[in-house]
Amino acid sequence: MAKNLSPATPDSSVNLPEDLLECLSHLDLAESTNTFALFETQKNPPNPGICLKNGGAIRLPLSDGDAKVLRAASHLLPPEKPLESSVGRTIWVVPADEFEIKNPAWELFLQEAIEKVSAGLAVDSTGKGVSAELSTLSLYDEGTSCMPGQGSDIVPSNPRTFATLVITLPSKHLGGEVYFSHGDTRIFEPAQFSEYDLSYFAWFSDVTCEVKSVSSGRRLVLTYNLVHSTLSPDVLAASSNKSMAKLDMLLSYWKENVEEETSALAYLLEDKLKGENLSYNELQGQDLQVVNYLRQAAGKYGFCIYLASLERSIELSGDYDAWNERELNQNDAISSLTSVIELDGTEVAKGMDFEDDMMIQEEPFEDVEPDEEEYDRVLYFRTVVLIMPKRYRIAYFLTPSFPRIISNYWGMTKNKGVRYEPDVTGWIDRLSASLSDPDCRGDVEEICKLVTNEMRSWKKNEALGMKTPQPFNDADIARVVAAYVDLDNKDMFLESFEMCPYKVLPSTFRSVGAALLRYELESLLPKLSLHLSVFDHVSDRFYIINEVQRGVADESQLSAHVDFPYQHWIREESSKAISDMAVAITSAEDGAVIADYCKKLPLPEIFSRVLPAVMRNIKYTSMTIEFQLAIFNAGNEGSMPLDTARVVFAHVLSGMLNGFGLFALGASNLPEQAAAHYGWNRRLYLPPHPIFDAERSRSISLLLCHCQTLHLTTELNLLVSNLAEEAKTINLYWFEFTFFPFLKILGSTIQRTKIPLQHSPFQSLFQQVLSTYVEQYVRLEPQISKDWSRPTVAPDCQDCGDLNIFLANPNQQVFSFRAAAKRRDHIYSKVSDTGIEQYTNKSTSSPYSLVLTKNTKYYELAHKGWGHRCTIAKNHLQGIDSEIDLRPFLGDLYEPITSLSMMASSTARVHNQLSPIASAGNFQQGSSILQPLAPVISNVPRPRQLPGLSSVIAEGWRSRPPLDSRDNTENQTLVQGTKRKASETLERDPKRNAPEVVIIDD
Known part of the structure; x- marks a missing residue:
């Protein structure tokens, strides 16, 4: 029978997913808790069937006669063993080649022992890769002991021996305690199981072992050397990290055999991290331990690891199980990686297709409850760690994929998987930051070649009539063009530029400009003009022209080539962009770009080339204002002569005086509101509210302030007058979104530029706008009617x-x-x-x-509404006052306007009833729109006031007390005399058919 036991699996070759799973599932959590020695017992053990070549069979438990036979067949300790290792009587040792173990059952027992020892010493939970080589049969007589030492009685012949296994056979004795030391000490007492049972203990080769003397009886042991098929003894030692050693071995194997194995694997973590929570810092417990081990091992062998959010979707079938629940078929699952990040948090991919065969765990979702369940599908959300050799990561992350068409048994087809668009630009940008690093440079080259090859194949298929989606987007192709210039690859630059779409980011063309001069590509200029021609706005064309010019300038500092042809092209295309009537000059960006172009031109050329184009598009106020602001800044900064800037500014300003206003910048509106119903046959569509645009208000504020700085007094007065008139015509409820925020920004701009306010056009603007609002929104305090006349309604029948x-x-x-x-x-x-x-x-x-x-209820409701309007108006005015302090802006009108005392003058009232605007259905708080108000007073002579102030300001209104003083005893008496409490909202009459809540128009 074989003397040695092979590893647990007959085929000792590595099974990468299984071995990684076993390794990562049984990591050493703390080195201080590692086991360096192990002790086990076995009741009713099998008899090994020991048979000496010189002496015959040895029966157990050991008898005196068998002990005598064993002594006769044994040898003294070999000479290389230190004499001081044993004291007292001799240890009788029979080498492995002088006896046999006959019982087949012993092999099964030994295999179980190897698995327990392997798991207990944290070598392998299943004993895989561990084998036992029989070493000696030893007999310890009474009084025999071993002094501290390492290993077995005989030096192992196999250099891969990492531990010793000693099995104490049934032979009754006392004493013989075994001491193991490795920082800590463990004591085993096999004597108490020695009469009929057996025990065994194992320890690593770097652990100190001491056997105390046998006080009575005899101790019989079998000694085995434990060997690992792939890991060396210096790795499998008590002082080593065995988990890391196994992981090192597996990654080393994977690196050497990647062609036969796989290019990427995924390990399912316990945590469920997604979105912003997908982060290395969010990992805990076992997951953190796994990632730390992988990161440490990956750095040694050229691997990369990534964290990814996995989403798994399974369509629910029409079949039901025994519990009347719809069955899940995991084979129909569609898995995707919604986000993949490096451990530093950098996102490298999102929306990737994921194949189940990449998973290290086998069927990890079987019998697992889903995280979400919808009507027709269930969803799992998990976190995985991706592991792959570094040289395969470019192909893995940057190869696009598309949904696959699959068919079922009945021939029906459907798409499976997701479309994945790799972030080529992001990868190149990150790697190009370290282009001097050979590894990063090589990665950029690999990405560029991958994109070029994919596009070449796609164009070839397109020419053959095979319609497939373009593998990469236009921006990524343009980034590859620029990267080839950075890599100084002329041929690949030319090929990629031919593939480059016309509309791409302007930044691409800086590299193109450098390539034009570096490679003397004058023949490429017509194609470059085609790229410009597809852009409709002058700003888009100038962005490209300027980038080409910067690229040529950069390269001219490094090259001796003449740049005249390219500078000539730049001048021609710039002039064409300005003069071409088909090129739009309408946006703020257009205005800023044209102003920048003016810095390069003398004043006559500005008037002959640029200003005709600006004046031709003067109605586009946004463009015009931005042009003027940029011109002013150019003169102020010195990049344009100040006199030139003033002349250009004033010339353009003269063309936009007519119709200037906040709304001249163009409408910016919220989506149209839903229709509201009023009455049985009325349907009102509420127009959208304007959106406050802070940037536009800042632009107008700066324009007005620049007029003051440049002493364009006449023009400033006209602009302010236009704004004041516009305030009289817009919807009152739009003040909150337009004029109030604008006045705040204008006020802060004036304060910042320290423009004097007393008797200035700005003070007049604030006075007129805010008094207009108070007059038209608050209106005069309502008076009780002296007869039965009431305001009429808008007739529609x-x-x-x-x-x-x-x-x-x-x-x-x-x-x-x-x-x-x-x-x-x-x-x-x-x-x-x-x-x-x-x-x-x-x-x-x-x-x-x-x-x-x-x-008389009409008066009661109207007066309550008037009080409500007063409160709203005061809140708005206080909001402006708290930000910019309205006192210097309003001057002597500050108190009358902010306190609303201008509207409390009883002497100014010439009507005995409210304006006809107070008809039903015209006002709904917060959403409806008041119709334009008729003048409250039309026949009262205007006192001495600012131009344009409304006629509601009657004689002596500046001295009126604030409305809060409530000095209207007559009105209070009338209100108190009304039995029914006034209310803004009246309950719907149950007899009426219209399902509405009617709100009083105050």
Whole structure:
């Protein structure tokens, strides 16, 4: 029978996924807890069937006679063993080649022991790769002991021996305790199991072993040397990190055999990290240990590791299991890596297709509950760590993929997988930052060649009529063009430039400009002009022209080639971009670019080339303002003569005076609001609110301030006048989104530039805009009507005409309207929020009559609405005042405007009722739009005020007390005398068909 036991698996070759799984699942969590010696017992053990070549069979338990036979067949310790290692009587040793083990059952027992020892010593949880080589059969008589030493009695013949296994056979004795020391000490007592059972212990070769003397009886042991098929003794030692050693061995094997193995594997972690939580810093426990081990081993053998969020989707079938639940077929799963990051957090890929055969764990989702369940599918969200040789990462991450078409048993097809668009630009940008590093340079070359080869194949297939998606986007192709210039590869640059789409990022063309001069590619200029021609805006063309010019300038410092042909091309294309009527000059970017171009031109050329184009597009205020701001900055900074800047600024400004305003910059609106219903046949579509654009307001503010700086007083007065007039015409509820934020920005700009305010156009602008708002929004305090006349409504039918006759009649209080139900509802909807009482008179035959009765509730509601408007207006004014301090901007009008006392003048009231605008349905807080207000006072002479101030400011209004003083006892008495409490919102009449809440138009 064989004396030695082979490793647990007959084929000792590495199974990479299985071995990595075993290694990563049983990592050494802390070196201080490593086991350096192991002790086990076995009850009712098999008899090994020892048979001496010179003496015959040895029976167990050991008898006196068998002991005598064994002594006769044994030898003294070999001479290379130190004499002081044993004391007292001799240890009788029989070498392995002088006896046999006959019992086949012993081999099974020995295999189980090897697995326990291998797992206990943290070598391998299954004993894989570990074999036992029989060494000696030893007999210890009474009084025999071994002094401290390492290893077995005989020096192992196999240099790969990493540990010793000693099996104590049944032979009753006392004493013989075994001491193992390696920083710590462990003591085993095999004597207590020696009569009928056996025990065994194992220890690493670098552990000190001492056997105490046998006090009575005899001790019989079998000694085996433990050998690993791939790991050396210096790796498998008590003082070594065996997990790291195994991982080193596996990655070393993978590196050498990658062609036969795989280019990438994935290990499923326990944590579920996704989105912003996908980070090395978020790892904990076992996952952190796994990643740390992999990172350390990967650095030694040229591997890369990445963290990735895995999303797995499985469509639910129509089949149900025994528990009436829909079955999951893991074979139909679609897995993707939603995000892949390096351990430093850099994202290298997203939306990648993922194949299950990459997973180290076998069927890790089988019988696992999904994280989310939808109607037709279930979802798993997991975190994996990707492991791959570094030289394969470019091909793995930068090869695009597309969904695959698969068919089922019945011939039906569907797409499986996702389209993956690699981040070529991101990879090249990161690697190009260290282009002097040979590894990084080689990676950039590999990426560029991969993209070029893929595009070449794609174009070839396109020519053959094979329609497939373009493998890389335009921006990535352009980045490859620039990279070839950085790599100084002329041939590949020319080939990639031929593939380059026309519309790409302007930054690409800096490299193109350098290549033009470096390789003297004058013949490439016509194609470069084609790239320009596809852009519609002058700014886009100039971005490219300027980048080409910078590239030529960069290269001219390193090259002796003449750049005249390229400079001539730059001048011609610049002039063409400005003069071509088909090229748009409309945006702020266009204005800034043209102003930058003016810095290179003398004043006559500016007037002959540039200003005609600007004036031709003067209606595009955004472009015009940006042009003027850039011109002013150029003169202020010295990149253009200040006189030239002033002349150009004033010339363009003169063309935009007519129609200038906040809304001249173009509409910026929220999406259109949903339709609202008013009455049975009315449908109102609410227009969108304007969006406040801080940048546009800053531009206008700077423009106005620059006019002051350049002493363009006439132009400034006209601009301010236009803004003041615009404030009188816009919707009152748009002030919050337009003029209020604008005034804040203008005020802060004026304060920053320290422009004097007293009697300035800016002070006039603030006074006129804010007084306009107060006058038109707050309006005069309502007065109780002296007769029964009421404001009329906007008529939209003949019935409304009859209603208006009743409302305007100062002597008629009651109105009876006999009509069908829908007509009655329509009439009432017109006055439902004015306080007019109504009821339906059903005493007559059908159709019934709607009876309307005028009362004083109208005043009560109107006064409450007026108070509400006062509160809103004060809040807005206080908000502006808190940011920029309105006192210097309003001057002596500060108190009347901010306190609203200008609207409390009873002497200014010439009407005895509210404006007709207060009809039903015109105002809904926060969303509806007030119609343009008629003048509150039209026949009161204007006192001495700023130009354009409204007529509502009556004589003596500057001295009026604030509204908070509540010095209106007559009005208070009237309100207190009303029994019904005033309310802004009236409950819907249950008799009305229209399902609405009517809000009073205040």
